Amino acid sequence: MPDFIDSTDYLNPKRPSRRGRFLVIAALLFVAFIVARIVLSDWVDLLWFKSLGYGDVFWKTFAIESSVFLLSAAITFFVLYGAFFLIRRSHHADLPTNHAIVVGGQRVSLSVAPALRVISLVVSIAVALITGLTMMSDWPTLALFWYAPHAAGSVTDPIFSRPLNFFLFTLPAWRMIDGWLLTLAIATCAVAVLFLVITSGSRSLDTRRLSLAPSPWRGLSCTAAFFFLVLAMTVFVERFELLLNHHTLFDGINYTDAHITAGGLLFVAGALVLGAMIAAVNAMRESRVAVIVISVLPAVLCYGVLTVIGWYVANFVVKPNQLVREEPYITHNIEMTRQAYGLDHFSQSEFPAEATLEAADASHNQPTLQNIRLWDWRALQDTLRQVQEIRTYYDFPDIDIDRYVLNGKLSEEMLAVRELNVEKLPVSSRNWINEKLIYTHGYGITMNPVNGFTPEGLPNLLLSNMPVQSTVPGLKVTRPELYFGELTNTDVYVKTRQQEFDYPQGQANNLTSYQGTGGVALGGFARRLIIAFDRGDLGTLPFSDDVTPESRLLMHRNIRDRIALLAPFLTFDQDPYMVVGDDGRLSWIIDGYTTSDSYPYSTHYSLGGDSVNYMRNSVKVVIDAYNGTTTFYVFDTKDPVLDAYRRIYPTLFTDAAKMPADLRRHARYPEGLFSLQADVYGLYHMTRPEVFFNREDLWTVATETASDANGQQSVQPMQPNYVVMKLPGGTQEEFVQILPFTPANRNNLIGWIAGRSDGEAYGTTAVYNFPKTRLIDGPQQIEARIDQNAQLSGQLTLWNQQGSHVLRGSLLVIPTGRALLYAEPIYLQAQQSPMPELRLVVLALQDKLAYGTTFQAALTALFGGEASSLTASETAQPAQSSAGASPMMLPQANQLSSQLPAELKALIADANRNFEDYQRLTAAGKLAEAGQKLEALKSDLARLDSAKR
Template sequence: MSELFDDDPRATPPAPPRQTRRSRALLVTGVILLVMIFSLTGFASLYTDRLWFNSAGFGQVFSTLLWTRIALFLVFGVVFGAVVAANVYVAYRFRPLFRPQSREQTSLDRYREAVTPVRTWLLVAVAVIVGLFAGTSGMSQWRTYLMWRNGSDFGTDDPYFNRDVGFYVFDLPWWHFLTDFVMAVAVVSLIAAAVVHYLFGGIRLQATTDKFSGPAQVQLSVLLGVFVLAKAVDYFLDRFDLVNQQNSLFTGMNYTADNALLPSKNILAVVAIICAVLFFVNVWRRTWQLPTLGLGLLVLSAVLLGMIWPAIVQQFQVKPSEADREEAYIARNIEATRQAYDLQDDVESESYSPESDLDGVAQTGLLGSTSSVPLVDPQLVSSAFENLRQQFGYYSMAPVLDVDRYDVDGRQRAMVLGVRELDTSGLNADAQNWSNLHTVYTHGNGIVAAYANQRDAADAITENTTDTGDSSGRLEWAQGLGTEADLTDELGDYESRVYYGEQSPDYSIVGKTSDDAEDIERNLPVPGSDLGSSTTYGGDGDASVGGTFNQLMFAVKYGEPNFLLSGRVNGSSKVLFERNPADRVEKVAPWLTVDSDIYPAIVDGRILWIVDGYTTSDRFPNSQRESFDTMTTDALQVETGLATLPTDEINYMRNAVKATVDAYTGEVTLYAWEEDDPILQTWMKVFPGSVEPRSAMEDVPGLMEHVRYPEDLFKVQRYQYARYHVENAADWYENNDRWAVPLDPQSSNVFQAPYRLFVGGSEADDFALTSVYVPYGRNNLAAFVSVNSDGTSPDYGTFSVLRLTNATSEAENEQTSGPGQVANEFANDDGINQTLQALRITARVTFGNMLTLPVDDRMMYVQPVYAQSQSASDTSYPVLRYVLIKFGDSVAYGENLPAAIRSLYSGTGTDTGTDPGTDAGTGDTGSGDTGSGDSGSGDSGNGNQGNAGGADTVQGLLDQAATAFEEADDLLASGDLGAYQDKVKEAQDLLGEAADLYEEENPDAAASDDASPSADASPSADANG
């Protein structure tokens, strides 16, 4: 290899002392071992991935990705390294044979003496290093390349360049990468050649004349010409990026970009071409004057045309009349944004004028229409599920449970679901050895379900203190207390073992040597036994670990020698890994973004995890771009630490794929949900056969009944619609009707999470995902928005928006309160405040999700209140104690929702707070009744108006109770907790006596308020999940 360069004709100085043969051998051996270790680790990971993909039925995905990455690495790495090496070789090959003696050249002699003996190895090292960096960069562009090769048309042209949206999404990113690659090659080659020319005398900076040798000038001129020519292409491509630029108002082309930046890009591209021609001409002219002038002109033009001119246009033409100048561009941004986020055709908006009183709303009708409002908060009851249905310490539930709907006796019922998953941290320390963790405790078992509205299978409130000791706070399990039958009878038996779940361990080894061998995997106990039974996995699994080579590969992958040493690993063993359902979907479809909330469903006798997958882009012309993090982070994710979507910015999103993952076999199936999505069509060309058509999903018995509208997509659309419900450009600019997602009342500076309701008011209510808006910068309610979430409905994905007509009213008493304002009303209600204050003495009080729903031409707010022992014990869990409601302008509470509603009605009437029997007066907050109805337990409540029908003794009892509460407050302030509790108990007893007396004297009071209910929509709520 030493003959690669010509030898220097001048005498070569003595070489430096060489290393000894032993030291060189040790060094070479160490490098080889290091390379072998890294290579073996990488190969083991690649080999086991291949086994996984093949077992999952997605071998083509693995091979396509592998060979694409290898090809890109080799092409871009070899090209980059070869071009740089060729330029270094040319610079050395044409170095001056004779150098004039000067101080500069003398100082460079020692560097030449050091480089010359190793020049060949140095050249190879430079080529390899830059090639590795370039190859890695090229390999990372596999998505860009595959989308360019297989791109589809959107069928929509942008309004400025009349190019299909597919050009911006699929083609433009690849052309940008190639242009950047050429410029990078030119720059690195230019630097490398310049260094060699300078080192060997081709460039003499201190010389008065002939600073560049002829070969140096030719080579550098060509490289500079190539760079500037590539820059001209870059300017040309930058023109198209203007439709995706972020400006101060919106994303997309604006007045300044259209009238200043776009012409400047055209001019700069022409100037760059002229400058490149001057550099190429310099190969023959051998003078730097013209190229230098051309380069200076390019730099000056870039400053004047690319920076100063647009700033002048923005300052002196746009700002004085920005609304008029930007109106047409805002209109295009609105249209593109609504199209990109699918907010155009399937949005139905109507005006809504909520009333504030209870006139015309029958109590019985309200009790019926709100019977399904969720009181079981999935965010809070996980510990209750674990304590009451965990079975063993090595099982656990997810921190936030899921919500789905099931048919019970011909009626859709929402259920809060928890998968009983394996949690090996619950094992005793002495049981946490490798054999137990990876071969014995391998799976979870079953789904635990409770009715979201805390009513039984007959949809009635029952009295049962088995679980919690509190009739109002008990959970209504979907079926009995059996361990193998936790869901409804209608579902029948199902495969309950869960080998793939959100909390499954990294890997488990399953299988036994023969059918006669003993089962060792721990399972739930058989009926009549308290001890766990044993089982053996019988599914297809992920990969066989049989054979010494496979065992070696897995041992290297996990750094675990027991794969080779343990007798539990045999020829029939399988390794289950990549067990999180979301991770499995992302692995077989790396082009998808997976929803943060996957959920289980029992379908056709199996537990399936349903995973929503999104296709996204940040290149949709003129559509508003925002980050996932900003649009999707809410109180649920902040408080629980749930994973969110990536922080990448997007301006296009579709729920293109719905996937299922079998909890027992791990089988992943991808279904094309939005088959007309061009991005999905592109990836289906890349990986043919990997995505099933939508019709295949509809053919799976029972699957469509469990399809829901995905939460992360709804959050993104909710965020964008807050501003883009305004279709008039002038109103959009002035923010006249801009909305905002309200902040969660119980959290700080995070959005309120969406929730699911049955909306419609008919016999077949629509299962919907819902949220509310407040006016931007204000706290009152502006709108209620819902999207049909029933996969079997032809209206699936249709948005319904109720725009409150009083949202912009200047009079506060004419507005409808928003969630934050209602939370403040609850906190300042005397009855609620005193009751919860007493509860906080012995328990921790937690507020559940505040629900907002339109009922009978009014807005209702419902918020469950949970209490939990102040003990830090693992056996402590939250129990529902009270339900707070606001309906119209009335506030009440009770031990359950019917109790709160009856309390609401017990305070209505013509009286406004004067002594009983009078007809007028000033309103005072009074306590409500206790009663039994609707199969409910006794309840207490608080109305926002006085009791109108009681005798003087009722008012006297109420006054005594108020006095007792005041005295209790004084005792609490003095620190006498014992006396405080006694006084609160006394006050509560007085309230009970007052309620009983009122019922005795007014047996028909509640019935007298009943009237025909309004024929408006009467949604009934189900839990968020």
């Protein structure tokens, strides 16, 4: 053995002691730093909650989280450390001790027992902390169990007769606690096996044989008894989860589970309890491995018998008579799924979907016709980014659709907020002062009618520019600054000595200072230091001369992050929308949902990556874009999940009746809920079990042909559309969300649903069924009719070959009178210009298709009997495409030819003849000859261009 190791290193007690003290002090300092970091972060969060008036919400959440953490961590530690201690005591005589090795000529004794004590302590603490954090992250489950009322309600499950609250609140908590205990049971068994291996190895070293004496199995017997008891609890809870199982045809319990599995699992649980008793007796007497094996047998035998019986019943009793056997359980699934998603409140009516012009009743549906949305939101977003961003650091992240009463009429408008994106600031401007003190907010909003176009093909803006300008009396914006939005992802400091950039104005910039009440006051140096440490701004904030004690920190400014921190137990819609109040202030509205995955018998669907089988739009959150004030308004007082949360946080929620009237008028049926309900309704509109079983009347959301930014077309499901329309049988127009359906694997329409948003009808849904005795064209069939129209097809092909590409907007299917009106805008976008222009509007009824360069021209062609035309009229001339001169400009040129020289007149006349021939030949399907005329037309246009120069 080498002699370079000094034996005094092992014999001198001082050096290990100093090393040990150093390690202990370092560990304590590290723990103290982590604790201090958490405490300071929580303190800053508390300041933020208090600034919003929700200090008690913070303390209640903190109390629940800390209680769950401490209780679960403490129990986990004592169970694991106790298991280590008791098992170590039971194996004390067999632990390897006083084994000596020679190091540097010195004899050194090694003992496993002290090392095991340290390992057991460290492992128990680590597992306890991890378990505590895991349980704490799921605190809403335990909070709902503790605070929710557990009295029987009006809804009970048909198998176990348990109330709805049991499945929504009790069962999830049981599952969570059961999973925790099962982890502890497995961990204690692992400890017992570890000691068994160590002691058996020690004895084999001493006796040269593996000792299987009775005493080593006592610890394993105890932990096995604990494991069997927890497993019995797991099996017992699993009985209730049978109502949540997924089967091929439906979700919930089926015939085999109801008659065999549910009762059989009780026998399995009883067998596990019996096995736990056998293992416990084995631990108290002379422990033998054979007894542990015997303790497992009752449960294995019961489970095996249950599996065989279940297999026999499923294959030889149910399968030959599946519909008869499963019918009552299918009925339960249909009823409970419809309740869980609110489909049981859908009203149903018949819609004739007639094909005549008279059925469309245009004269009595003018408000509906004048609010048909021709601006596709993608096209509008691209256009606004070109004409209204003003500076590169502004952006329009989304387009919202809402209704406003302007000039005494209800009209549908499209709104976009101009947010500041600090990522787009010039690199030379990316410094602390600019990002934190000067560039603090976005500015302004645009608003335009859904079908309003200028003669240049741009949106007819009612609100625009900086400062905000309005073209409508009574429509105003008094607070255009946006300190809180969808792109506000950074902290800023306001009310500083540094003035903030408001908006560009000529060669100078307009500056402002924050006048609101939002944010956390920075206060003195010590408070500022703590805030800077928490926000990662320690090197700058405490030493800035621009920051004063009255300055305020605006944090958590992204509206999605903001509400998620205040109410992490809610699920929020992905489409927040902006509202201009009567007082001119800007406010965000976001729909909040309560969800569950344990509604009995209900089918699970995916929502944002999570599996849910219950959903309610119970809350609408309003966020002031200037102050950041956040208010949660309750819109569904009958939701049991929200009722439980209101018991936990009585001050977080406000009754909907207290919502300001100007904001309440803009509450709408949320898109997220409507889309999920549409998916569910496609299957669960079938309420008869035999129809459901055979899937005879399965519906799917209709599909349409859509264009991406490059003009590439693809087929995709239609998105819900907000429209202003008069529902069949209604007396006035209202704001609704509609979506058409087709039969599965078919293109013809079968029905449509409408989610209502106005007045007393808010939150209700109407379903309209089309006649099944005749074919009703679906969106894909209308798209095919557009493509098959020779003149339209030729023109679209021409546009796609002239350095530009065609963008087809969303095809709208709008019930009008007793008919269906189809509308699709078609845009032209030049390759060198990112701004699309509206060039055609296509309208169609069941038996007629019309088009024009403007909506009025297409409407006149459809209802007025005039011929459809690809040329612009004198009164509504579309914008010239940047791709080059368009044939649609020739009629106007003809009107001006009388003022031109004779040579130019002849060229214009020749160009007109070639264009007319091109249209005639295209309509006749003679594309080869039409191509020749097109080439002649191009030659005429080139000669005209040369003559002009």
